[in-house]
Amino acid sequence: MGSLTGLLFAGGLGFMLLAVASGLDFGAPPMLIGSEIQAHAPQQTGAANIVTSVVLGYRAIDTLGELSILFASAVSAGLVLGRRHTTAGTQTKGGFILQSGGSLLFPLMMTIGFYIIFHGHLTPGGGFQGGVILAAAFFLPLLARPGARLHHKSLSLIEGFAGASFILIGLFAMLEGKAFLQPMLIQDTLGQLVSAGTLPLLYLAVGLKVGAELASLLSRLIQTEAPQ
Amino acid sequence: MSTNLVLTIALPLLGAFLLPVLMRSSVAIALWSGPAILVYGCWTVAELWLSGFAQPLSIAIGGFAPPLGINLYVDSLALLFAFAVQLLGLVFWPFTLDQESARRQSLMLLLVAASTGLALSGDLFNLYVFYELAAVATFGLASASGSGAAYVATLRYLILSGIGSVLTLFGIALIYSQTGTLNLAHLAQLAPAQLNNSLGLTAFLAILIGIGVKAELFPVNTWVPEIYATASTRLSAFLAGLLSKLALLIILRLLLLIFHQPEAAQVILILGILGVISGELAAWRAKEMKRMLAFSSIGQLGMIFIAMALPDGKGMLAVLALALHHLIIKSGLFMLAEDWGGALERLRGSAKASPLGAVLFVLFSLSLVGMPPLPGFWAKFVLITELAAQVEPLYLLGLTVFLLATVVEASYLFRIAATLYSNPAPDTLSEEIPKSKGLSLATASLFGAGMIAVALLIAPVGDGLQAIAAQAQDVDLYITTVSPAVSGGSQ
Structure with a gap:
């Protein structure tokens, strides 16, 4: 009975989506706000990457909200996982190839992660993407040597201060008499590495926070794995 | 500043x-x-x-x-x-x-x-981001008690919230694909020309069901009793008292600013009536105080949805009054329930053990039912007069259900009150009778004091609410406040 109603519901929803989709005019989006932003973004934010100017400029508080959502889910996961018993199980180490491959890849992935973060205002990418790559760099040694522990204290320090600095940069603009999270210190160097004022700093904060959050989440998952 | x-x-x-x-x-x-x-x-x-x-x-x-x-x-x-x-x-x-x-x-x-x-x-997508943040934070807080039942309840809540979020996002995407903007004031300007069609209605329904998860709207409220019964009482009070009202506030703003179709109001009216019926009947059958409060809050929010469905913003004052009244009363009742958990039968004789708690419970119940000097009477009175002035049969059905629900409400609330004041079963020790005490009783007294203050100052409070309602209803004021330059709104 339950599966039948589920099927009916899914069928109805699918039918509704099809009906809606048939009425949509694909390929011709109304560029009301979009064209405004395209015309003014480089002057108003100093970022050559228009996506970044939206993410960290026009809709910066959305980004702060998304950062908080990620933080809230990491904290919630910590609350749930923290109760389970920690067992230092005898997990087998990865083989020689996995271990040395992991050590070899670690610096390379760190470099790529930071490169993507630092160039977020110029090229596709940015804090979220770079942060995930940073976290992946920490996943490798954890997977190759399951007994190894990440330094939780320093990870939570990075996490806390990176998140706080995003807000503090926003408050700094208020101290200067501007609006909260208003882009500041915009230089006249569009397209250079040092440009777009505070936006790269915001992306650095995002990248560090995302990286530290995901890395500590994985290590917590490994540590609280149920005993065999 | x-x-x-x-x-x-x-x-x-x-x-x-x-x-x-x-x-x-x-x-x-x-x-x-x-x-x-x-x-x-x-x-x-x-x-x-x-x-x-x-x-x-x-x-x-x-x-x-x-x-x-x-x-x-x-x-x-x-x-x-x-x-x-x-x-x-x-x-x-x-x-x-x-x-x-x-x-x-x-x-x-x-x-x-x-x-x-x-x-x-004042931005549709920004509202969605904050809505998500509130949802994720409540997942963590609801599972924090660590019991198996809490995990099960949270998982159900998580799945339902997830479906709601996807639907909301779908509705927002539809709106953006039609108008190209997300700002509420800008949307209010464009809506009469671009969203007054079936696509706009679909978008509204998707958002209504999605946001309705938190507002305890009829079909998507199955998480409510489990969460309120297993999570900490303080969280339940915050969710039932406040977060549900904020979800209501979003729906109300969208209705006032963007979606003026009569069908939108009709859907809200029908879902509201179903919410009142299902919530109050389930509360009547509940065997545990927290669950009873949870179901009764579904019913109360259904009444607010009925008020919201009144045409031309006539229900605005009733929505505000009922929402604020429910905020105070339900928070207070939940704080009392903190020490009165478990089966209702256990509460026999609690009035002797904690007289203040019992008096507060009776006062809150009387106000919830709508006894004249208490604020609940005025809130319900406003809604009844507005509903009775309508000619459409659906509104009159709403009025009937509303009055019947009040009877049911009185029945189950006074059943608890009678249990509180009855003699304990002969073989129970006096230590076994649950007492309302400490911080939770103090918090409940705070809400009780608030309610009595409102009852004494009902005239100025009523005038204040009327002014707030009038200001919130003024769409032109909203548009000119947000974008003074664009007034006139030609695109």
Whole structure:
């Protein structure tokens, strides 16, 4: 009975989506706000990457909200996982190839992660993407040597201060008499590495926070794995 | 300074990020920083209110004038709810000191920040972000009690919320694909020309069902009884009292500003009636106080939805009055239920053990049912007169259901009251009778005092609510406040 109603519901929803989709005019989006932003973004934010100017400029508080959502889910996961018993199980180490491959890849992935973060205002990418790559760099040694522990204290320090600095940069603009999270210190160097004022700093904060959050989440998952 | 209002969102977030770090270095500072932030938040809102706040204002975040950037829209209604969020965050603050307290307090600060954002934001997608943040923070807080039942309840809540979020996002995407903007004021200008069609109605329904998950709307409220019965009472009180009202506030704003189709109001009316019927009947059968309160809150929110469905914003005052009344009463009742958990039969003789608690319960119940001198009477009276003035049969059906529900409400609430005042079963020891005591009783008394204050000052409170309702209904005022340059609205 339950599966039948589920099927009916899914069928109805699918039918509704099809009906809606048939009425949509694909390929011709109304560029009301979009064209405004395209015309003014480089002057108003100093970022050559228009996506970044939206993410960290026009809709910066959305980004702060998304950062908080990620933080809230990491904290919630910590609350749930923290109760389970920690067992230092005898997990087998990865083989020689996995271990040395992991050590070899670690610096390379760190470099790529930071490169993507630092160039977020110029090229596709940015804090979220770079942060995930940073976290992946920490996943490798954890997977190759399951007994190894990440330094939780320093990870939570990075996490806390990176998140706080995003807000503090926003408050700094208020101290200067501007609006909260208003882009500041915009230089006249569009397209250079040092440009777009505070936006790269915001992306650095995002990248560090995302990286530290995901890395500590994985290590917590490994540590609280149920005993065999 | 009006721009300081941004701090009521930014500072709780800052506190939430830093709390786990602070807790490692100094427990004392960490424990007091959360309440301190909330006290400052209360003071910021109150200061703006007291310094002669009359005209609504719009605060552009990031310095970009709306509709390009995101703005906070501050009218009396938003300010009232922002104050309620900060104050109730303080009242329901998780003061417990254990190794999880940093996490729990972080989540509470995130919930407060998100709720304040829901009250203030003037951008559709920004509202969605804060709605998500509030949802994720409540997942963590609801599972924090650590029992198996809490995990099961949270999982169900998570799945339902997830479906709701997807639907909301779908609705927002539809709106954006039709108009090309997300700013509420800008949408209010464009809506009559571009959203007054079946696509606009679909978008509204998707958002209604999605946001309705938190507003305990009829088909998507199955998470309510389980969560309220298993989560900590303070969280249940915050969710039932405040977060459901914020979800209502979003739906109300969307109805007033964007969706004027009669079908939208009809759907809300039908779902509201079904909510009242199902909620009140389930509450009547409940065998446990928290579950009864949970079901009764579904019924109460159904009544607010009925009020919301009245045409031409006639129900605005009733919505406000019922919502604020429910906020005070349900919070107080939940605080009483903190010590009165378990089967209802166990409560026999509790009135002797805790006379103040029993008196408060009776007072709250009387107001909830609608006894004349108490505020609940006036809230229900406004709705009844407005409903009776309608000629459409559906509204009269709503009126009938509403009156019958009041009878059912009286039946189950007074059944508890009778249990409280009856003699305990002969073989129970006096220590076994649950007592209402300590912090929870003090908090409940606070809400009781608030209710009595409103009852004494009913005339000025009524006038104030009327002014707030009139201001919130003024669509032109909303548009010109947010974007003075674009008034006229030709695209």
